[in-house]
Amino acid sequence: MAQVMAIVNRTPDSFYDKGATWGIQRAIERCDEVVAQGASIVDIGGVKAGPGEAVDADAEVDRVVPLIAEISARHPEVILSVDTWRASVAEKAIAAGATLINDTWAGWDPELIEVAGAHGVGYVCSHTGGVKPRTRPHRVHFDDVVADVIAETTTLAQRAVDLGCPPELTFIDPTHDFGKNTFHGLELLRRIDEVVATGWPVLMALSNKDFVGETLGREVGERVAGTIAATSWAASKGVAAFRVHEVKETIDAIRMTAAIQGITAPLATTRGLA
Incomplete structure (x- = not known):
């Protein structure tokens, strides 16, 4: 069954929660909550x-490293991921207990993948179409977005493993909305079996993204149903992990999908059996 990566942002301006976990104590509490709900990875x-x-970089370190150190001590069984594109931040995060680097900007800092390999931690290989970190896409075009995603992410994944990253923690991520429009996002979902067929574990970050909002005509706070539908579809195609805001709801969707497929058994069956 697919894993769930819970999103915990120590930022005052997150697009979805508007800084709900900006305070360190609230961030710790949220990490405790998502672990209790079943998240096996926490992305900070x-x-x-x-x-x-x-x-x-210094401010980013101040935001993420104390939280990683605290959660590493509280939940040693959980994979702790740091969402950064900076090698210097990753070094300190790994020292504090991070065992996965979520490089959402596709190797913008070329030293980041080397840091991951040198420390033997996991690495998320993203696809952004070459856009600069923290910028929005503008009139992007791909001859074949799925082929482009596969070519770039699998090349990064092989390099990560060659450098020392464990294969089971070397994910490829189509990276919805980053350097892509809504039509690209839908095509990636439609053809996600081609990405899964590469053999690398696939991570998808679909949660409340703009492509969901534009598809359904929904604002940020009204995209959960669309996210769950997209997640269920992707889970049925063999995606290995999902980066999410709503942990409990996502786990239910994944478990229900797996039960329909016969991959996992129902948790509590008495109706008509007793």
């Missing part, structure tokens, strides 16, 4: 993905 970020206030 200190910089909003989109345009916004500038955050230098």
